[in-house]
Amino acid sequence: MLDDIWGEGEVSETVELKRRQHKKGYVDGVSQGQTASLQQGFDSGYPTGADLGTRVGRILAILKARGDEDSYKQAIKELGISDVLKSTYFDGDLKVKDGHLLIEHWEKIVKIT
Amino acid sequence: MNSDTKLIGSIPDIDIDETLNVEGQYYREGVESGLAQGAADQYRDGLQYGYQTGYQRFLVVGYCKGLWEWWSYKYGDDKEHERIKCHLNQLETYLKEIDNSNDEAVVEKYEKTVIKIRNKIRVIATVLKEPQLAKAIDDVIAIGGQVHLNENPDDMW
Numbered sequence: 001m002l003d004d005i006w007g008e009g010e011v012s013e014t015v016e017l018k019r020r021q022h023k024k025g026y027v028d029g030v031s032q033g034q035t036a037s038l039q040q041g042f043d044s045g046y047p048t049g050a051d052l053g054t055r056v057g058r059i060l061a062i063l064k065a066r067g068d069e070d071s072y073k074q075a076i077k078e079l080g081i082s083d084v085l086k087s088t089y090f091d092g093d094l095k096v097k098d099g100h101l102l103i104e105h106w107e108k109i110v111k112i113t
Numbered sequence: 114m115n116s117d118t119k120l121i122g123s124i125p126d127i128d129i130d131e132t133l134n135v136e137g138q139y140y141r142e143g144v145e146s147g148l149a150q151g152a153a154d155q156y157r158d159g160l161q162y163g164y165q166t167g168y169q170r171f172l173v174v175g176y177c178k179g180l181w182e183w184w185s186y187k188y189g190d191d192k193e194h195e196r197i198k199c200h201l202n203q204l205e206t207y208l209k210e211i212d213n214s215n216d217e218a219v220v221e222k223y224e225k226t227v228i229k230i231r232n233k234i235r236v237i238a239t240v241l242k243e244p245q246l247a248k249a250i251d252d253v254i255a256i257g258g259q260v261h262l263n264e265n266p267d268d269m270w
Contacts, residue, residue, distance in 0.1 A: 021139035022146070029147020030154075037152040041159020042166070043215045049167025050213035056168075057175020057253055058182065064249050065183040080256045081168055085161075094160050110179075112186050 048096060052084055055103050062110040075106055167213065169257035170223070174211055176253045177230050180246060181205060184237065197240060204233045 056079045063072040084102065091097050098104075181204050188194040189201070207230045212219045231250060238247040 017136060018139045021136050022143035025140040025143020025145075026147035026150075027143075029144035029149075030151035032144070032148055032151070034151050034155045037155040038159040038162075041156035041161075042163040043159075044156075045160035045163025046167040046215040047213045049164035049169075050171040050174075051167075052164070053168040053171030053257065054175035054178065054213075056256075057172040057177070058179035059175075060172075060249075060253050060256075061176045061179025061246075062183050065180060065243075065246055076252065076256055081165060081258070084168065085164055094157065094164075112182065 045094075052096070052100065052103065055100075055107065056084060059103070059106045059110050062112065066110075071109065078102065079106065163215070167215075169254075171213065172253050172257045173227060173231070173250060174208070176250060177204070177234055178208055180234060180237075181208060184241070188241075197237060200233060200237045200240070204230065204237065207233060 059079065060072065060075055063075055079102070084100070089097055089100050089102060181201060184197065185201055185205075188197050191197075207226055210226050211223060211230075231247075234250070235247045238244050
């Protein structure tokens with residue numbers, strides 16, 4: 001019986017020690033891992049966002065220059081930042097999926113022949 | 114730890130260095146897990162923020178590229194618009210100077226070049242009597258800032 005009690009106590013102390021130290025290390029690790037990765041993520045995302053913005057801006061310019069006000073207004077409504085960056089158009093790793101279907105749809109409309 | 118530590122009344126045979134080593138090992142394991150998790154979370158957050166910022170900053174570049182493309186298509190081969198062709202060539206040169214990386218020097222150059230591009234657009238639009246095309250730049254910039262807060266945030270990533 002004594003063996004059981006001491007044995008369990010020892011195990012739970014070890015588990016507790018592991019839990020406590022692991023948690024302490026985890027919190028420190030999370031904090032250390034943040035800054036550099038935030039910047040790396042930003043630097044990777046920025047050119048992709050720039051490409052999407054460039055494509056959308058081009059669509060709007062051509063619609064406006066053509067004098068197609070209805071389509072221009074519709075595009076302004078559909079191609080806002082929260083629509084273009086919807087999760088539907090990105091995969092699980094946040095990479096653009098299928099060339100971005102919404103933008104491609106509008107690119108077909110403004111195709112200059 | 115050996116079985117002697119279970120004996121009541123005896124002095125436990127605890128190796129302090131070993132205990133500290135074990136504590137240190139658990140701590141280091143925690144740091145590694147935390148680093149990996151923190152890095153992954155923050156990378157994802159950074160990526161989203163980069164998408165948004167890049168999108169907002171390059172709408173104007175795309176708009177000006179679109180106007181250049183349209184005007185070149187419409188007036189590029191027109192001999193009556195030699196003056197416009199000269200402006201369009203200058204505009205094309207400025208547009209080619211724009212780089213989409215987030216390097217500090219590149220971003221600084223972006224600011225200066227965008228000013229030159231917008232001025233050139235204004236000049237061409239005035240000459241062609243299409244000032245509304247230059248004015249619309251502000252509408253275009255505005256759509257970069259429209260994040261609808263009432264939408265489900267989970268839907269936007």
